[in-house]
Amino acid sequence: TQLLEQSPQFLSIQEGENLTVYCNSSSVFSSLQWYRQEPGEGPVLLVTVVTGGEVKKLKRLTFQFGDARKDSSLHITAAQPGDTGLYLCAGEEYGNKLVFGAGTILRVKS
Amino acid sequence: DAGVIQSPRHEVTEMGQEVTLRCKPISGHNSLFWYRQTMMRGLELLIYFNNNVPIDDSGMPEDRFSAKMPNASFSTLKIQPSEPRDSAVYFCASSRELAGTDTQYFGPGTRLTVL
Numbered sequence: 001t002q003l004l005e006q007s008p009q010f011l012s013i014q015e016g017e018n019l020t021v022y023c024n025s026s027s028v029f030s031s032l033q034w035y036r037q038e039p040g041e042g043p044v045l046l047v048t049v050v051t052g053g054e055v056k057k058l059k060r061l062t063f064q065f066g067d068a069r070k071d072s073s074l075h076i077t078a079a080q081p082g083d084t085g086l087y088l089c090a091g092e093e094y095g096n097k098l099v100f101g102a103g104t105i106l107r108v109k110s
Numbered sequence: 111d112a113g114v115i116q117s118p119r120h121e122v123t124e125m126g127q128e129v130t131l132r133c134k135p136i137s138g139h140n141s142l143f144w145y146r147q148t149m150m151r152g153l154e155l156l157i158y159f160n161n162n163v164p165i166d167d168s169g170m171p172e173d174r175f176s177a178k179m180p181n182a183s184f185s186t187l188k189i190q191p192s193e194p195r196d197s198a199v200y201f202c203a204s205s206r207e208l209a210g211t212d213t214q215y216f217g218p219g220t221r222l223t224v225l
Binding site: 031040041042043044045048050088096097098099100101102103 | 114141152153154155158166201203205207208209211212213214215216217218219
């Protein structure tokens with residue numbers, strides 16, 4: 001099983017600040033997904049990136065897939081308290097079989 | 111449209127007891143996944159099915175764990191006998207197909223506590 005390392009593990013910031021979460025692996029993935037999970041709920045898909053170098057934007061969230069398809073980043077601009085949650089990256093090994101990173105707990109204080 | 115339904119939402123049991131977790135996938139979805147989430151190990155894939163057939167159960171931790179999908183609208187994950195280290199949140203997810211770009215929709219999870 002391929003491994004995905006996420007950093008930082010925990011991030012506490014003030015409303016309005018910017019932040020970046022990283023997801024790294026020594027292995028190549030067919031695609032990579034980012035999820036957000038709130039307490040008591042299951043993860044919810046935010047985005048899927050497929051092509052090396054691909055950049056996708058979702059409002060204030062920008063996702064990038066590394067050129068070699070081994071790493072990815074999630075950048076949030078002007079974070080808001082509603083962004084608080086657990087952010088998980090997941091790499092596709094094959095046939096929708098996903099391996100998840102340990103996650104980044106984000107807390108945005110107002 | 112109803113999402114993935116899991117029951118029970120919470121289960122507290124004593125060591126040695128049998129535990130059965132249930133999942134109803136989204137109608138029309140052909141793939142179903144069982145995950146386990148703990149603080150120590152994060153979110154781990156246990157087993158997944160496609161068209162009711164188990165495809166990969168390499169993530170099932172021990173023979174105490176078993177999963178079935180008797181039809182397209184129902185799956186169970188059984189632990190017998192249960193142990194305290196099985197305490198975790200168990201998620202079921204479904205997707206239309208087994209393509210990597212197909213979205214997996216997660217249920218709300220079952221929080222299992224084994225005393």
